[in-house]
Amino acid sequence: xxxxxxxxxxxxxxxxxxxxxxxxxxxxxxxxxxxxxxxxxxxxxxxxxxxxxxxxxxxxxxxxxxxxxxxxxxxxxxxxxxxxxxxxxxxxxxxxxxxxxxxxxxxxxxxxx
Amino acid sequence: xxxxxxxxxxxxxxxxxxxxxxxxxxxxxxxxxxxxxxxxxxxxxxxxxxxxxxxxxxxxxxxxxxxxxxxxxxxxxxxxxxxxxxxxxxxxxxxxxxxxxxxxxxxxxxxxxxxxxxxxxxxxxxxxxxxxxxxxxxxxxxxxxxxxxxxxxxxxxxxxxxxxxxxxxxxxxxxxxxx
Numbered sequence: 397x398x399x400x401x402x403x404x405x406x407x408x409x410x411x412x413x414x415x416x417x418x419x420x421x422x423x424x425x426x427x428x429x430x431x432x433x434x435x436x437x438x439x440x441x442x443x444x445x446x447x448x449x450x451x452x453x454x455x456x457x458x459x460x461x462x463x464x465x466x467x468x469x470x471x472x473x474x475x476x477x478x479x480x481x482x483x484x485x486x487x488x489x490x491x492x493x494x495x496x497x498x499x500x501x502x503x504x505x506x507x508x509x
Numbered sequence: 510x511x512x513x514x515x516x517x518x519x520x521x522x523x524x525x526x527x528x529x530x531x532x533x534x535x536x537x538x539x540x541x542x543x544x545x546x547x548x549x550x551x552x553x554x555x556x557x558x559x560x561x562x563x564x565x566x567x568x569x570x571x572x573x574x575x576x577x578x579x580x581x582x583x584x585x586x587x588x589x590x591x592x593x594x595x596x597x598x599x600x601x602x603x604x605x606x607x608x609x610x611x612x613x614x615x616x617x618x619x620x621x622x623x624x625x626x627x628x629x630x631x632x633x634x635x636x637x638x639x640x641x642x643x644x645x646x647x648x649x650x651x652x653x654x655x656x657x658x659x660x661x662x663x664x665x666x667x668x669x670x671x672x673x674x675x676x677x678x679x680x681x682x683x684x685x686x687x688x
């Protein structure tokens with residue numbers, strides 16, 4: 397069952413993404429490929445990274461993901477980008493300064509997390 | 510090269526000019542690492558910058574260093590150039606630092622400035638003065654259309670009076686009154 401994603405997590409992740417310091421942002425190659433297929437006209441790293449910001453600015457429901465390795469605080473959630481509903485999973489790694497973005501794609505398992 | 514770093518073969522998709530699909534792909538090799546736990550390929554700083562640089566180059570986008578040089582040539586601060594082009598507060602700064610890329614349409618404007626086809630004074634003038642469309646004389650336009658149609662009708666029926674002239678005049682009068 398979805399929970400409110402903690403504001404502190406949203407704010408920390410947002411500020412790292414907004415900063416766009418690529419030393420602290422990690423993407424899987426699948427993330428790039430999925431985003432490029434969905435948004436061919438806007439698939440620079442900055443487009444992917446900035447796509448999450450509007451959703452993270454407001455209260456957001458999602459699921460904590462406990463099984464992630466490397467450890468960190470991870471949430472999965474839905475968000476909308478350019479009118480398309482997407483599934484996202486983002487991990488704030490243990491150092492508290494690095495964000496890892498797992499593939500963003502259209503929901504594959506229906507409308508529930 | 511650190512213990513986990515590996516060379517990753519990827520393809521960078523270059524969008525078609527209308528941006529609706531990927532037109533072609535460029536094979537590239539970048540360095541990343543494979544997560545020992547999940548097997549996922551992770552890309553970080555240098556690799557992401559390189560992939561963005563290749564994509565921007567093939568899309569014909571002006572690179573960040575040229576955007577900074579262009580502003581210097583214009584003799585403007587980042588704030589001034591943002592105001593001139595009516596951009597959001599940090600947009601130009603992001604372009605200069607490579608943290609974001611201009612759109613293709615904005616890139617055309619930047620290229621025109623770079624090539625000296627537009628000057629700052631001209632842009633300032635446009636920015637200061639609102640767009641004023643050329644006044645369309647609707648009555649005259651309708652009249653011409655009506656005359657054209659009437660001429661065809663008259664050619665078919667030479668004895669018919671030219672009603673279109675009255676229509677034309679009426680339309681003109683109405684338009685002038687409304688204006």
